[in-house]
Amino acid sequence: MHEMGIALNILDIVKQEMDSYGAEKLISICLVVGEFTAIAHHSLTFCLEIITKDTPFEGVRLEIEQIPLIGRCINCKNEFAIEGNRFICTKCSSKAIETISGRELFIKEIEID
Amino acid sequence: MKIPVIRNILEANDQLAAENKSLFKQNNLLVLNLMSSPGAGKTTLLERTIDALKDKIRIGVIEGDIQTTFDAERIAKKGVATVQINTDGACHLDGKMIRYALKEFDLSSLDLLVVENVGNLVCPAEFEVGEDYKIMILSVTEGDDKPPKYPLMFSKSSVLLINKIDLLPYIDASVEKIRRASVEINPNLEIFEVSCRTQTGLDSWFNWILQRVPKYKTG
Ligand SMILES: Nc1nc2c(ncn2[C@@H]2O[C@H](COP(=O)(O)OP(=O)(O)OP(=O)(O)O)[C@@H](O)[C@H]2O)c(=O)[nH]1
Ligand SMILES: [Mg+2]
Ligand SMILES: [Zn+2]
Numbered sequence: 001m002h003e004m005g006i007a008l009n010i011l012d013i014v015k016q017e018m019d020s021y022g023a024e025k026l027i028s029i030c031l032v033v034g035e036f037t038a039i040a041h042h043s044l045t046f047c048l049e050i051i052t053k054d055t056p057f058e059g060v061r062l063e064i065e066q067i068p069l070i071g072r073c074i075n076c077k078n079e080f081a082i083e084g085n086r087f088i089c090t091k092c093s094s095k096a097i098e099t100i101s102g103r104e105l106f107i108k109e110i111e112i113d
Numbered sequence: 114m115k116i117p118v119i120r121n122i123l124e125a126n127d128q129l130a131a132e133n134k135s136l137f138k139q140n141n142l143l144v145l146n147l148m149s150s151p152g153a154g155k156t157t158l159l160e161r162t163i164d165a166l167k168d169k170i171r172i173g174v175i176e177g178d179i180q181t182t183f184d185a186e187r188i189a190k191k192g193v194a195t196v197q198i199n200t201d202g203a204c205h206l207d208g209k210m211i212r213y214a215l216k217e218f219d220l221s222s223l224d225l226l227v228v229e230n231v232g233n234l235v236c237p238a239e240f241e242v243g244e245d246y247k248i249m250i251l252s253v254t255e256g257d258d259k260p261p262k263y264p265l266m267f268s269k270s271s272v273l274l275i276n277k278i279d280l281l282p283y284i285d286a287s288v289e290k291i292r293r294a295s296v297e298i299n300p301n302l303e304i305f306e307v308s309c310r311t312q313t314g315l316d317s318w319f320n321w322i323l324q325r326v327p328k329y330k331t332g
Pocket of ligand 3: 073074075076077078089090091092093094
């Protein structure tokens with residue numbers, strides 16, 4: 001699954017950031033992951049464990065903040081949680097919905113020593 | 114010490130995809146990213162599409178598979194430029210693999226490049242390769258409950274081809290149900306009902322492509 005590639009990307013970015021701070025010990029990584037992404041959290045945690053084993057990063061803690069899928073109706077401006085993949089306004093039934101959150105996939109912060 | 118980072122995890126891929134895209138634009142190329150679960154009919158659709166359009170436009174194909182060159186061999190038989198990418202386990206193609214494959218093409222001599230992604234209804238939707246449009250196939254034999262189960266691909270695609278409709282008499286899938294659930298996720302989705310076996314419904318698909326090929330759009 002592609003969680004392995006994502007874990008490698010995360011580690012690349014984290015290494016760059018650590019270098020720029022001259023940091024040596026990595027304690028934790030905090031990610032923000034939208035509900036509407038194809039990322040399995042446990043699988044990502046597992047991949048990160050594998051690729052950091054026997055490296056200075058072994059034992060790094062992964063925290064994941066999940067962001068709910070929220071839509072905004074272009075017609076009536078109603079903001080609502082999209083449930084069961086129904087991209088339909090809960091007030092006016094319009095189908096013109098923009099996704100305002102739920103597709104995030106970024107590193108928010110890291111904890112270093 | 115906690116330090117803020119705020120960096121998109123896919124930034125490296127998005128960057129490469131953007132570079133691919135500008136290369137495609139420079140060469141006046143229409144690029145389609147073709148996705149579906151294994152066996153829904155991607156390669157068969159490509160064979161039909163090449164047969165129908167190869168006298169009108171110049172076509173190139175990138176075949177993505179975990180292993181083997183079966184699909185590239187099928188396409189190469191049609192006499193179009195073909196490159197096979199073996200992902201060696203990866204469940205999707207990404208911007209870097211496409212960049213690599215592009216070295217094998219003379220892009221200025223093509224009008225249409227189709228990327229057949231690895232058979233998988235989940236992961237390919239997450240990775241841009243620099244395409245103009247994402248095209249997905251759902252075959253009726255996969256069942257009519259698939260849109261809400263795999264919403265990301267339905268939401269990111271511009272076209273849904275519902276394939277293998279020749280088999281409808283033998284199964285209990287409802288095309289209406291697939292349509293309804295798909296537009297609930299993505300109201301802008303264009304839907305074609307086709308059979309690559311009997312060639313039903315394919316003309317609208319061919320026209321959809323021709324209308325978007327830069328050479329035809331302007332000429
Ligand atoms: N009955 C029927 N069979 C079809 C149709 N389209 C494709 N097939 C068959 O479905 C099988 C799989 O088709 P492919 O085109 O190889 O599928 P694919 O999506 O490229 O498969 P992968 O690349 O392995 O993911 C083949 O045996 C095709 O002949 C159709 O419209 N009707
Ligand atoms: Mg194929
Ligand atoms: Zn509304």
